[in-house]
Amino acid sequence: MTTLEVHDLTRTFGDRRAVDAVSFQAPGGMLTGFVGSNGAGKTTTMRMMMGVLSITSGEVRFGGAPVTRADRRTFGYMPEERGLYPKQPAIDQLVYLARLRGIPAAAARTEAMEHLDRLGLAERAKDHVEKLSLGNQQRVQITAALMGRPRALILDEPFSGLDPAAVDGMVDLLREHTARGVPVLFSSHQLDLVERLCERLVILRTGEVVADGTPAELQEAGTVRHRLVLDSDAGWVRGVPGVHAVDVDGPTALVELADDATTQRLLATALERGQVRELSPVRPSLAQIYREVTA
Template identity: 50%
Template structure:
């Protein structure tokens, strides 16, 4: 039996001389939360629009369960665009029912689904209001309801947490975990990297239209040079200057974060720290997803 997996295989897209995607390749597995991160203009939204069939591509392929995406398969995708994609003067309940019907649901099933999702997302009391009369946060909740109302088999969400308050972020996070637990592959982009790190099973980092790092967060954090966090209250500025292959990453009061070149013995660093006086803390510090992101996007791209 073929696994229900979304494969993005060597997608390329150009606008004249501007290259938007360079053989973009990754997959999103059944029951997985996949974080898609990168700077503005890196190619995240272009990739999502190609998955949806909104944009054409110059080369490559998108497959679901080993089969190239057809219009029928795309009807089963729940999509949440970064920009609001709702009719501003249409009432919330009418709009969600209309969208559910467009995806093939019966009138009764559509109404029941709208009632369930608006209740779940905290906007049940606004179903008779026009979308334009809602706060930006509530519009975002309705936008998510629009992506979920037709019981999708795949979720593609572009910046779903944008503009949400902490309570709404928790609700959204819980919903996405539940959909993944049902076996649905969920891909979402976000600039809130701490949230991505906490929520996702795997993360892909995009730079200039290319996937440059992909894997579980813990695995990605284990790559790259060794970093040490040292707390030495008596150390003065420049205490590491005599150490070869050691670079200061951050200095905050008594704490110093160092990056060690390959082959540097951390015990040499410890001896240098002890030479300044007492050392209250000394240990390896794995980079956060934010650290990884900064390192990756600052590197040069070679076409």
């Protein structure tokens, strides 16, 4: 499986560093999520990876070698700014874009219709793009990126504007590409969707990578919290040294503990006061990890 790699990628605009020595990998056969707030540098990074924007310094590698123009011609790319012509039929544009990548017209039309059918848009294939809803325009743009069995996929907000059924259809298509070893890098602001889909995650903050790894690795590195459930009110936990009470709701408390000694002290105190129904670690969600590393 071929890996898509970014090494110390940097882009400056005058005195401002929009992307600052960014390094990460998008392994073949995996969905890699690329997240960060607006202005974090996601789109700029993707544009440099595709050669749309020049690189100030650093390198993009594909299969262990510097990426070439020929490599990029085999990548499927979905830009932030959608590049469809509003007054042309959707199917004609897809065929045209596929032919630019060397796909014969007949094969391109067949493949485009198959993708549109999978995404529930086959009956609208001959409609002008301007007559389609924003969600349906998104389906057409996605289809353009998936044409021709791409060797890598770089998708900027591919799920934006899609309804749940379209998201599921899109995910199925992407899984088919990862099943044949294709690296898929996509950005999204939908953290619940990223958490559900991704085998790897890269988080940017102000142009720098602040977290990179599998969901399990990031959760292990995140702040460990514990849920304490008693048979009486748990408000007293706020006064225990080394305990930070994140939330207290009647007999249930969500706490952060300074160390193992604090855990034992909390448990002993709770047992002195009554029955302890639960004291267990709480796995941080992706949203919690995101808030921690981007704060």
